[in-house]
Ligand SMILES: *[C@@H]1O[C@H](CO)[C@@H](O)[C@H](O)[C@H]1NC(C)=O
Ligand SMILES: *[C@@H]1O[C@H](CO)[C@@H](O)[C@H](O)[C@H]1NC(C)=O
Ligand SMILES: *[C@@H]1O[C@H](CO)[C@@H](O)[C@H](O)[C@H]1NC(C)=O
């Protein structure tokens with residue numbers, strides 16, 4: 263088995279020598295051959311995947327120690343949608359070096375209004391615990407591996423409308439308390455193991471093949487892991503010391519760790535949706551200039567629990583994420599598990615909160631709540647997340663980085 267990576271390197275180098283020399287003569291002409299060659303390599307590639315699986319399924323209950331790298335992270339992200347009314351919760355905490363956390367918190371409660379963390383659109387807060395994820399009043403605990411989490415908040419939130427700009431004004435701050443118990447209703451989709459090889463083959467085939475390119479791809483693969491699972495959050499929320507409201511929300515939990523340098527990501531669009539027939543889907547189109555400028559990844563959980571990586575999609579980043587433009591509607595087609603899907607999203611432009619990427623100084627995340635339709639008839643709930651690296655984000659004045667002294 264250990265011989266396999268060496269063999270792969272050899273085959274890649276041979277292909278490289280063969281194709282690299284001709285590339286200048288016939289640009290693009292080799293792409294189908296490259297794709298085919300890579301597809302074979304990736305498919306015959308059980309040992310690598312199994313090794314990744316062994317490494318990747320370990321998801322300890324405590325946040326793992328960050329790697330010694332300025333871009334190390336350990337991020338947990340939750341979405342929950344009521345599906346019978348407009349209530350939703352989006353919460354994220356990502357541990358970063360130097361005692362910092364990226365924190366997102368947005369919610370809406372039917373009949374009461376929308377709320378966001380008063381720090382927003384800033385996302386950097388001090389990390390408040392080594393044992394759990396905690397920052398800005400939000401805490402996330404892993405109770406039982408791959409099954410249960412607890413998400414809670416106790417503090418002030420700012421009443422909407424969501425701010426698109428930084429402002430000194432405090433706004434209308436309201437005491438909010440909630441505690442949600444999350445339980446999975448799907449298995450885990452492990453991006454490093456379960457993704458469909460043909461999406462990578464297609465993306466790699468579009469890039470110039472150099473030794474450095476393969477080294478960067480390999481490094482990226484070994485540095486970043488992502489697990490996703492869908493589930494239900496049940497609990498209570500108390501706003502402005504009024505009566506408690508019961509919540510029962512469905513959504514995704516995403517756990518990503520390793521190393522992520524936001525500066526390497528140019529742009530992405532991510533669709534996360536759960537449908538009334540029980541289907542759950544994730545589709546990301548991403549441009550990472552150093553490796554894959556045009557990669558589509560994602561998966562579907564079928565109503566019977568089966569999971570499948572997305573094999574093909576017509577989604578185009580250039581079309582979906584034009585400079586600074588977020589449209590009202592998007593449509594994508596994709597195939598997974600031998601089935602074709604057509605998904606359309608109608609964005610709620612009033613409910614499209616933003617966070618600025620405090621780590622690199624520029625870059626904006628847009629978290630747009632959307633109504634979905636699957637194959638024109640099945641209703642769905644979720645969001646479309648956009649990341650624009652070069653969108654000018656105003657720097658937040660007096661941003662406190664690192665723990666309070
Ligand atoms: C919940 O997750 C566990 C661990 O991955 C899995 O064994 C179980 O089947 C999942 N439950 C459902 C309903 O999918
Ligand atoms: C909205 O729907 C959810 C899920 O059915 C329910 O838990 C909640 O109590 C409803 N009302 C409000 C105000 O959220
Ligand atoms: C991106 O890749 C897809 C195939 O996966 C292709 O159809 C599309 O033309 C590519 N887009 C660009 C801008 O190269």
Ligand SMILES: *[C@@H]1O[C@H](CO)[C@@H](O)[C@H](O)[C@H]1NC(C)=O
Pocket residue numbers: 576577578581592593594595603604605
């Ligand atoms: C992809 O397919 C959907 C239909 O499902 C369509 O609405 C959309 O325009 C297509 N996108 C592109 C880039 O062709």
